[in-house]
Amino acid sequence: MLLQEVLQVSRSWLIAHDDEALSVEHVQAYRALEERRLAGEPMAYILGRREFMGHEFHVSPAVLIPRPETELLVEKAVSLIREKPTARVLDLGTGSGAIAVSIALACPEARVVATDYSAEALDVARGNAQALGARLEFYQGSWYEALPEGKVFDLIVSNPPYIPLGDPHLTQGDLRFEPAVALSDGNDGLDAYRQIVSGAGRRLEPGGSLYMEHGLGQETAVCALLTAAGFRAVHSLPDLAGILRVSGGHF
């Protein structure tokens, strides 16, 4: 992948030309990228892109690298929007825009709004929406505070920061390079769910839905928050690895 990037060629070209001599400049450029990777920097940041839902998203260290398991939340949203194609949809904490832009592309009649606390992340999301030809609105601020008063939705989705403070994963692998605000709530991993669930009632149409991605083993706590807030038919959905990854219900 690094050599493809340096030479700007396809993987099949690389395989078919494995005896081709490299210029000194190309070798130097390759070594520079290799050094970054050997220092642990994620491929997505080195290459500046990551595929999600079949689309290529630009990513920078200002945003979380979209994860394959998050496609489950998008698929759930798209299946709900099929029942009401003009649905008003809110993605809280959009990061690169992976969820919101994918929904907008899959459901062109839906009116999709995306927010983030980070202005830098919103710039990345706006760029992705433009590059991929998706139409959506963006607002900056903390959860619902970002939104104009009175704006309501048929569906709210979110993949908020859910890693508890002090979790050893935060100091390992790709996570070392990702924005802290995208990974952890600085508390027990449930703060964002408390805020998103407790504020949802004022922002959902009656019968509207809220679905959120969460970490391994958080489904019981997230479902309890939803039930206590008055959500009906609260349930969790497994990802492709069989891990309960998304929980939600109807208001």
Ligand SMILES: C[S@@+](CC[C@H](N)C(=O)[O-])C[C@H]1O[C@@H](n2cnc3c(N)ncnc32)[C@H](O)[C@@H]1O
């Ligand atoms: C786990 S990342 C998810 C990014 C993207 N939705 C995805 O799934 O790839 C969480 C996002 O929530 C944002 N965030 C954190 N605290 C927030 C807050 N108080 N209000 C709004 N967004 C927040 C972060 O900036 C980050 O972009």
